[in-house]
Every structure is written in structure tokens, then in C-alpha cells.
Amino acid sequence: MREFLLIGIGAGDPDYLTLQAIKAINRVDVFFVLDKRAETAELTRFRRQVCEQFATDRPWRFVTLQDPVRDQGQERYTSVVEDWHDARARLLEQAIRTELEEGQCGALLLWGDPALYDSAMRLMEIIQARGNLALDYRVIPGITSVQALAAGHRIPLNRIGEPVHVTTGRQLAKGFPEDLDAVLVMLDGDLSYRKVMEEDMEIFWGAYLGTEDEILISGPAKDVTPRIEQARLTGRAAKGWIMDTYLLRRTRRSD
Structure with a gap:
């Protein structure tokens, strides 16, 4: 054996x-x-x-x-x-x-x-x-990029009473889940969130998490998307590959 x-x-x-x-x-x-x-x-x-x-x-x-x-x-x-x-x-x-x-x-x-x-x-x-x-x-088991993302941005993965929904770019491109306010996205080669982005959404994005080349960008999704796009292009050109993860969520609604 x-x-x-x-x-x-x-x-x-x-x-x-x-x-x-x-x-x-x-x-x-x-x-x-x-x-x-x-x-x-x-x-x-x-x-x-x-x-x-x-x-x-x-x-x-x-x-x-x-x-x-x-x-x-x-x-x-x-x-x-x-x-x-x-x-x-x-x-x-x-x-x-x-x-x-x-x-x-x-x-x-x-x-x-x-x-x-x-x-x-x-x-x-x-x-x-x-x-x-x-x-x-x-x-x-090991520490995931999802955990590294949350630690890097100093945010909890879920707000009070929210579920944690982990998905892929391929699935997100089909539409933002109607019954959720936040998604964690992995394996997204095309920044699929741009297809479902809403006015009140914020994003916490990270690439090369845990390495000396780590990049962290956060803010209103529409405002920081150009920075994320440029960071991905620069990183891929320099290293030949990129692995990134992000949390996309709506601004918290009043209870």
C-alpha cells in the first residue's frame, strides 16, 4: 500500500x-x-x-x-x-x-x-x-486566498446575519444572486463582476495574495474598476499569470 x-x-x-x-x-x-x-x-x-x-x-x-x-x-x-x-x-x-x-x-x-x-x-x-x-x-487543510483577502483588507467575510456565498466568475456572469447582498468570487479570468455591477456596490479585490507581490484594491466598484483592470494587466505582463479573488457586495441596506 x-x-x-x-x-x-x-x-x-x-x-x-x-x-x-x-x-x-x-x-x-x-x-x-x-x-x-x-x-x-x-x-x-x-x-x-x-x-x-x-x-x-x-x-x-x-x-x-x-x-x-x-x-x-x-x-x-x-x-x-x-x-x-x-x-x-x-x-x-x-x-x-x-x-x-x-x-x-x-x-x-x-x-x-x-x-x-x-x-x-x-x-x-x-x-x-x-x-x-x-x-x-x-x-x-490550508489557508485559502479567501481568508488572505479578508485579512489583507481587514474585513469580516460576512456582515451581521449574512451568509457567505463563494462562487466563480463563470457563475457570476449569469447574474448577481437576487437573494444575496454579497459574493466571494474566485477563478474569474474576465472580471465578470463588470457585467452585474450595480451603482451601490463595493469591492474588495486582491491578487497574488500572501506573496511579496500582493496587490489590494478596495472601494466603490465603479470607481476602482479602472485601477483593478490596470493592475491585472500589469501583473500578468510582468509575471505571465495572475490569481485574484474578490468580495463584491451591495451597500448594507437598512434593517
């Missing part, structure tokens, strides 16, 4: 690692990395830095895998993502079989938390369902 850990390493600051994550890292023999492209090599370097800083109890090594390219077709989004997950699972399964010996421990170091908009647990379930590899896995 091989052991596998899905370790949440936070949103970009090594100090975000929990004690549980550090203990888990020190049990790992092989760290697997699904590297998407040259532009995101910085994220791979960060994972290696985490290991060099915290993995001190035993020898370890990195195995880097070229992540399968996902079809960007929009008309059948769900099936496209499912096909991509299946391709990733097959790639990871083969790597575990050849690179991780029986009795050893492998791991994926996951940005943020494995439970929030991350596919790693789905990959493990696909591998187990295929039945070709005896694999036991555990999940180690």
Missing part, C-alpha cells in the same frame, strides 16, 4: 503553512508537481522552497509532470473539465506507480486548501475507482 497526502500550503506566504502541514511534509518521500506551463514556473519554485525550508526530517525528491492541456471549449464546460481530470488522474497514477515504492509516502502540495476549487481529491477518487493501484490518501 502506498500512502498519499494532499497538503494545503496556503495562498503564497510560507508562514501560512499550518503545523499539521509541516508535520505532513516531513513524512513525504516524493513530492509530485503538475506543472502547467513555463509562465507558472514560479509556483513550482515556491513549492520547492517550501520543501527546502520545512522538509528537514528525511530525504525527499521532486517529480515534475507536464500537466495535460485542457480544451478551452466553452459550450460543453463540464464534460471538458471531466475529461481533463481523467487525463490528469491517469498521468498521476502512472507516475505514482513508477516513482513511489510500496510503503512510501507521496504528496501534492496544493495552493490554498484542497477542498476549495481544487481538483486533487477528484484525481484521487478517479485513481481509486480505476482499481489498478492500492492507494490510501489523506487531506491536510
Whole structure:
């Protein structure tokens, strides 16, 4: 039996690692990395830095895998993502079989938390369902960009009596929820809030949260949108990638 850990390493600051994550890292023999492209090599370097800083109890090594390219077709989004997950699972399964010996421990170091908009647990379930590899896995939670956003802006995620609604840019583009006053948005490559923005809305936006390149912008959404747009363009041009998160909400109505 091989052991596998899905370790949440936070949103970009090594100090975000929990004690549980550090203990888990020190049990790992092989760290697997699904590297998407040259532009995101910085994220791979960060994972290696985490290991060099915290993995001190035993020898370890990195195995880097070229992540399968996902079809960007929009008309059948769900099936496209499912096909991509299946391709990733097959790639990871083969790597575990050849690179991780029986009795050893492998791991994926996951940005943020494995439970929030991350596919790693789905990959493990696909591998187990295929039945070709005896694999036991555990999940180690991490600090998300949502928490880092709230801390950076010094705001609670919800006002008194409000629910917390977390969604994606793709879903927000379909319309702002009628029964809510606030949404937390992740995975938004197009700043979809511009399609649903109302006069009284405010935004708390952040990019590269937890890193030395962190950017925070807040204020009335219509007023600060040009600044956010420019910050995204500048960041992407400089780094080749951008990860941003934001809280969009209506001004609090009188009770």
C-alpha cells in the first residue's frame, strides 16, 4: 500500500503553512508537481522552497509532470473539465506507480486548501475507482486566498446575519444572486463582476495574495474598476499569470 497526502500550503506566504502541514511534509518521500506551463514556473519554485525550508526530517525528491492541456471549449464546460481530470488522474497514477515504492509516502502540495476549487481529491477518487493501484490518501487543510483577502483588507467575510456565498466568475456572469447582498468570487479570468455591477456596490479585490507581490484594491466598484483592470494587466505582463479573488457586495441596506 502506498500512502498519499494532499497538503494545503496556503495562498503564497510560507508562514501560512499550518503545523499539521509541516508535520505532513516531513513524512513525504516524493513530492509530485503538475506543472502547467513555463509562465507558472514560479509556483513550482515556491513549492520547492517550501520543501527546502520545512522538509528537514528525511530525504525527499521532486517529480515534475507536464500537466495535460485542457480544451478551452466553452459550450460543453463540464464534460471538458471531466475529461481533463481523467487525463490528469491517469498521468498521476502512472507516475505514482513508477516513482513511489510500496510503503512510501507521496504528496501534492496544493495552493490554498484542497477542498476549495481544487481538483486533487477528484484525481484521487478517479485513481481509486480505476482499481489498478492500492492507494490510501489523506487531506491536510490550508489557508485559502479567501481568508488572505479578508485579512489583507481587514474585513469580516460576512456582515451581521449574512451568509457567505463563494462562487466563480463563470457563475457570476449569469447574474448577481437576487437573494444575496454579497459574493466571494474566485477563478474569474474576465472580471465578470463588470457585467452585474450595480451603482451601490463595493469591492474588495486582491491578487497574488500572501506573496511579496500582493496587490489590494478596495472601494466603490465603479470607481476602482479602472485601477483593478490596470493592475491585472500589469501583473500578468510582468509575471505571465495572475490569481485574484474578490468580495463584491451591495451597500448594507437598512434593517
